Amino acid sequence: xxxxxTILDKEKxxxxxxxxxxxxxxxxxxxxxxxxxxxxxxxxxxxxQEATTVVPSFLLEKDDxxxxxxxxxxxxxxxxxxxxxxxxxIYARKTSPDKGKSxxxxxxYAPLNVIxxxxxxxxxxxxxxxxxxxxxxxxxxxxxxxxxGDGATSRGCFHEALxxxxxxxxxxxxxxxxNLWAESVPLKLQTALTDLSDRAKAYGFPGITIDGNDxxxxxxxxxxxxxxxxxxxxxxxxxxxxxxxxxxxxIDPADYRPPEEVEYWKSRDPIPRFExxxxxxxxxxxxxxxxxxxxxxQDVDEAVAYAENSPFPQAEEALEDLYYEGE
Amino acid sequence: MHKVTYIEAITEALRxxxxxxxxxxxMGEDIGLYGGVFKATKGLxxxxxxxxVLDTPLSESLIAGASIGATLVGLKAVPEIQFxxxxxxAMDQIIQQAAKLRYRSGGSYRVPVVFRVCCGGxxxxxxxxxxxxxAWFVDQPxxxxxxxxxxxxxxxxxxxxxxxxxxxxxxxxxxxxxxxKQDIPDDDYIVPIGKADRKLxxxxxxxxxxxxxxxxxxxxxxxLAKENIKVEVIDLRTLLPIDKDMILESVKKTGRALIVxxxxxxxxxxxxxxxxxxxxxxxYLDAPVTRVAGPDVPAIPFSPPMEEFFMVSPxxxxxxxxxxxAY
Ligand SMILES: Cc1ncc(C[n+]2csc(CCOP(=O)(O)OP(=O)(O)O)c2C)c(N)n1
Numbered sequence: 050x051x052x053x054x055t056i057l058d059k060e061k062x063x064x065x066x067x068x069x070x071x072x073x074x075x076x077x078x079x080x081x082x083x084x085x086x087x088x089x090x091x092x093x094x095x096x097x098q099e100a101t102t103v104v105p106s107f108l109l110e111k112d113d114x115x116x117x118x119x120x121x122x123x124x125x126x127x128x129x130x131x132x133x134x135x136x137x138x139i140y141a142r143k144t145s146p147d148k149g150k151s152x153x154x155x156x157x158y159a160p161l162n163v164i165x166x167x168x169x170x171x172x173x174x175x176x177x178x179x180x181x182x183x184x185x186x187x188x189x190x191x192x193x194x195x196x197x198g199d200g201a202t203s204r205g206c207f208h209e210a211l212x213x214x215x216x217x218x219x220x221x222x223x224x225x226x227x228n229l230w231a232e233s234v235p236l237k238l239q240t241a242l243t244d245l246s247d248r249a250k251a252y253g254f255p256g257i258t259i260d261g262n263d264x265x266x267x268x269x270x271x272x273x274x275x276x277x278x279x280x281x282x283x284x285x286x287x288x289x290x291x292x293x294x295x296x297x298x299x300i301d302p303a304d305y306r307p308p309e310e311v312e313y314w315k316s317r318d319p320i321p322r323f324e325x326x327x328x329x330x331x332x333x334x335x336x337x338x339x340x341x342x343x344x345x346x347q348d349v350d351e352a353v354a355y356a357e358n359s360p361f362p363q364a365e366e367a368l369e370d371l372y373y374e375g376e
Numbered sequence: 377m378h379k380v381t382y383i384e385a386i387t388e389a390l391r392x393x394x395x396x397x398x399x400x401x402x403m404g405e406d407i408g409l410y411g412g413v414f415k416a417t418k419g420l421x422x423x424x425x426x427x428x429v430l431d432t433p434l435s436e437s438l439i440a441g442a443s444i445g446a447t448l449v450g451l452k453a454v455p456e457i458q459f460x461x462x463x464x465x466a467m468d469q470i471i472q473q474a475a476k477l478r479y480r481s482g483g484s485y486r487v488p489v490v491f492r493v494c495c496g497g498x499x500x501x502x503x504x505x506x507x508x509x510x511a512w513f514v515d516q517p518x519x520x521x522x523x524x525x526x527x528x529x530x531x532x533x534x535x536x537x538x539x540x541x542x543x544x545x546x547x548x549x550x551x552x553x554x555x556x557k558q559d560i561p562d563d564d565y566i567v568p569i570g571k572a573d574r575k576l577x578x579x580x581x582x583x584x585x586x587x588x589x590x591x592x593x594x595x596x597x598x599x600l601a602k603e604n605i606k607v608e609v610i611d612l613r614t615l616l617p618i619d620k621d622m623i624l625e626s627v628k629k630t631g632r633a634l635i636v637x638x639x640x641x642x643x644x645x646x647x648x649x650x651x652x653x654x655x656x657x658x659x660y661l662d663a664p665v666t667r668v669a670g671p672d673v674p675a676i677p678f679s680p681p682m683e684e685f686f687m688v689s690p691x692x693x694x695x696x697x698x699x700x701x702a703y
Pocket of ligand 1: 230
């Protein structure tokens with residue numbers, strides 16, 4: 050009989066649950082910090098999209114590559130990037146991986162093979178494809194996940210990357226977080242398709258549309274796709290239908306969306322759905338659930354303290370890190 | 377020593393570096409069995425296999441971006457852009473990804489990619505097979521840009537570029553491919569990036585140039601010598617970073633600067649060189665800094681009389697040099 054712990058054992062499920070709670074807590078706390086003007090720039094919240102980001106990258110190994118975009122806090126946390134590293138990035142401090150050079154939400158972390166993203170939407174899909182080509186050439190059994198939104202699928206380089214990945218059956222999972230909006234542009238003005246996964250047919254590999262707010266479905270689908278990629282079975286396009294609860298960034302009131310739509314998606318919050326399942330199957334208790342939230346809050350507070358106590362870079366450090374100077 | 381053409385020098389460099397480093401691979405259109413439209417990669421696929429000399433779809437964004445991505449997991453890449461004219465779709469990846477990845481990751485990623493780009497006119501290529509668009513890249517710190525003028529430099533610079541761990545654009549002038557032969561050493565050698573070369577010593581005036589016109593300047597110099605105008609020819613070889621020291625040293629000695637390039641005058645590299653001289657050697661000048669460059673039209677037109685009109689030539693250089701010497 051198929052049970053909840055067939056895909057991941059109980060301990061792993063608990064761990065995954067914690068990463069989801071941590072991502073949610075981190076995201077909501079960071080929104081508050083932004084409103085208090087504790088860091089500069091803007092912030093791209095992904096509250097509501099935790100399942101589609103945390104789960105697939107939680108399944109990766111250290112040497113596997115994540116090619117994220119701007120809304121992938123969860124993918125970083127899922128991959129194991131320490132919260133304080135991410136917070137230092139948000140605060141543009143010297144201790145952040147980019148030493149304060151990029152955007153608060155352009156989280157990248159070379160020690161865990163998370164490629165620091167650029168702002169050009171969809172560019173990371175091509176880099177991810179190149180990394181998958183690299184694994185093929187190096188005969189390594191590693192895989193890549195490239196994350197992107199529905200808007201990204203309209204760009205030419207998205208097509209070029211998927212076409213090539215199909216030709217060479219590269220070890221990559223293309224994970225589309227279809228949150229129905231690209232900034233203020235609704236899906237129906239982005240594409241004539243209902244399901245973006247239909248596009249995969251044009252590239253010669255499977256495309257699957259799933260409920261991106263169902264942790265178990267994301268888990269099952271991404272596990273299968275990753276295993277397949279790792280074993281030479283080629284790419285998969287996974288479209289996760291999901292939703293961002295807030296604006297495109299924190300400076301966007303998102304009043305272009307009907308309130309009923311927002312309410313509908315909030316009622317499909319991935320985290321309580323997963324919690325309930327874990328409790329029903331006696332994988333966690335009510336007490337453990339509470340403990341997870343308070344530990345997450347503590348971890349985030351520590352990250353904030355770390356970031357706020359970290360120095361800013363010196364102004365002249367703007368002139369550093371242009372070229373690799375070594376042998 | 378052995379005699380090679382410019383293109384043979386390039387093929388030798390590629391072959392020797394592929395033999396030296398099994399992490400090196402190349403991708404591009406028609407570069408495999410066919411050996412590239414100009415045959416720069418002739419025989420390489422046979423020697424190194426289909427994956428290390430990889431024929432790609434017609435997909436410049438992919439060629440550039442996947443090359444970059446592959447380097448992020450440990451490879452080195454030498455992609456070919458068949459014609460400089462078609463680099464526009466790849467510019468997104470070159471400028472937004474390659475040039476900035478080290479910077480935006482705070483020095484944690486490096487991008488060892490050499491984009492081999494075939495540029496230049498004079499072979500009846502028309503508007504879209506003749507462009508000299510190096511200036512598009514010369515204002516992109518994070519990249520390095522090289523443009524060899526001779527077989528010796530073509531081989532040595534390509535080898536140096538491949539061994540450098542930064543993204544480099546390597547401009548090959550297609551008119552030079554087969555029009556020039558030179559003795560080069562049998563042993564391994566490199567030509568350092570960032571260092572100009574005094575191709576001819578002289579006292580009357582300095583011609584500062586790169587690529588194909590270096591050879592024209594040397595031809596012009598022979599004529600001018602008969603009239604007792606002794607020109608010094610500085611071949612920049614690298615356009616970014618530019619060898620300011622040699623430019624200034626030469627101009628301080630001769631007091632006269634003639635800058636020559638095939639690309640359009642407006643916005644060209646020549647303007648930058650003129651500014652460097654104006655800023656740092658103004659007191660040494662005996663005459664205005666002068667430019668011989670392509671006229672400001674979109675690209676080299678097709679019909680032979682117009683193409684000839686457009687191109688820089690020994691005569692145009694000699695005429696300008698006479699005027700400058702007489703000033
Ligand atoms: C090439 C490019 N065009 C436009 C933008 C401005 N921009 C940033 S995010 C965004 C919307 C992206 O939508 P989507 O891909 O669906 O991702 P989401 O923000 O919903 O996660 C736009 C238009 C950009 N960063 N890059």
